[in-house]
Amino acid sequence: MLAPMTTLEILDKLVAFPTVSRDSNRDLIEFIRSFLAERNIEAELICTADGRKANLFATVGSKNVPGVMLSGHTDVVPVDDQNWSIDPFRMQLLSGRIYGRGTADMKGFLACVLSLVGRMAGTTLSKPIHLAFSHDEEVGCIGVRSLIDELEKRPVKPRFVIVGEPTLMRLATGHKGKIAARATCCGVEGHSALAPKALNAIHLACDFVGFIRQSQKEIVEAGSWDESYDVPYTTLHVGQIEGGTALNIVPGKCTVDFEIRNIGRDDGTAILDRLVEGATRIAMKRRSVFPQADIRVDVMNEYPGLTTPLDSEVVRFARRIVDHPNPFNVAFGTEAGLFSSRLGVPAVVCGPGSMDQGHKPDEFVALSQIEACDRMMDRLLDECR
Numbered sequence: 001m002l003a004p005m006t007t008l009e010i011l012d013k014l015v016a017f018p019t020v021s022r023d024s025n026r027d028l029i030e031f032i033r034s035f036l037a038e039r040n041i042e043a044e045l046i047c048t049a050d051g052r053k054a055n056l057f058a059t060v061g062s063k064n065v066p067g068v069m070l071s072g073h074t075d076v077v078p079v080d081d082q083n084w085s086i087d088p089f090r091m092q093l094l095s096g097r098i099y100g101r102g103t104a105d106m107k108g109f110l111a112c113v114l115s116l117v118g119r120m121a122g123t124t125l126s127k128p129i130h131l132a133f134s135h136d137e138e139v140g141c142i143g144v145r146s147l148i149d150e151l152e153k154r155p156v157k158p159r160f161v162i163v164g165e166p167t168l169m170r171l172a173t174g175h176k177g178k179i180a181a182r183a184t185c186c187g188v189e190g191h192s193a194l195a196p197k198a199l200n201a202i203h204l205a206c207d208f209v210g211f212i213r214q215s216q217k218e219i220v221e222a223g224s225w226d227e228s229y230d231v232p233y234t235t236l237h238v239g240q241i242e243g244g245t246a247l248n249i250v251p252g253k254c255t256v257d258f259e260i261r262n263i264g265r266d267d268g269t270a271i272l273d274r275l276v277e278g279a280t281r282i283a284m285k286r287r288s289v290f291p292q293a294d295i296r297v298d299v300m301n302e303y304p305g306l307t308t309p310l311d312s313e314v315v316r317f318a319r320r321i322v323d324h325p326n327p328f329n330v331a332f333g334t335e336a337g338l339f340s341s342r343l344g345v346p347a348v349v350c351g352p353g354s355m356d357q358g359h360k361p362d363e364f365v366a367l368s369q370i371e372a373c374d375r376m377m378d379r380l381l382d383e384c385r
Contacts, residue, residue: 005114035114036131057147075135112373130158144338160346172349173306174308204282240257336348
């Protein structure tokens with residue numbers, strides 16, 4: 001008989017795989033596939049074209065009946081230039097905290113799911129449990145899209161999905177959508193001694209950033225608010241500016257990377273369209289003298305928000321299995337919005353740990369959170385028998 005593994009033993013294995021988004025996740029995926037195969041569960045891999053990364057999908061129980069999907073991402077953020085006091089890829093349990101990269105975001109949840117699978121030996125399910133583990137969530141929910149493409153083709157889809165991002169085991173039913181974009185500002189190069197005879201692309205960029213800031217002010221003062229969020233309105237944010245080659249050269253090009261995080265009441269695409277119109281007006285003002293003046297805006301990545309009705313079946317189900325059943329909204333984005341909007345599968349978010357610890361040096365999840373997640377898994381199993 002196969003020796004059972006505890007949740008912490010599984011988590012120790014998962015943390016040891018350095019699945020930073022820029023690197024392959026295949027070793028971790030192969031570990032999970034072997035773990036499932038040893039328990040007579042077949043896993044399907046959806047690989048990238050180069051084979052370096054893969055999503056994993058598996059079903060425990062009948063594939064012909066809609067069931068509960070448990071979803072999580074396998075990639076983690078980098079540890080470069082972070083001041084860790086421990087080895088980030090070696091799990092350590094100290095004073096009730098489990099340290100290591102990904103313990104909170106979100107290998108703790110994956111370990112609880114696999115631990116549940118290990119406890120299910122010989123169990124007959126009336127509702128199947130699906131496992132959906134993705135890659136490249138941390139760089140814009142990219143990897144899960146190919147998994148959704150595959151699930152869209154199937155005649156039987158999951159009934160609903162629980163995405164295990166860290167919520168302190170509270171039930172989250174909403175998050176904002178996101179559009180990440182780049183404005184490429186084109187001017188005319190020249191010698192800085194003759195600066196007025198050239199068109200400074202950084203100045204164009206500053207004008208555009210000013211327009212973004214003014215647009216944010218208008219949203220705060222006259223736009224829609226949703227008090228269920230920590231920041232109750234749509235936010236516009238400039239994260240990176242790059243331009244110029246030397247101080248004595250008027251720069252001919254400058255890029256501005258910015259994002260829109262919109263509440264459900266706001267149309268992120270419509271807000272982007274207004275920003276593009278503003279960029280065009282800024283460039284047009286200079287074209288009578290500099291025909292090359294231009295600000296081009298390109299969308300780099302986007303994902304939809306999540307607004308799951310509080311009276312929906314998935315919320316009623318989740319309330320029965322969690323310790324804290326009162327729904328709330330999270331500030332960060334998840335793959336749940338894609339499952340809901342593209343696949344039509346209702347989604348909620350609930351998992352161990354806090355995003356306050358995610359992405360930081362000495363990332364940790366409290367042992368009590370892992371224990372609470374294991375309790376949720378046991379209740380889920382009871383619901384699926």
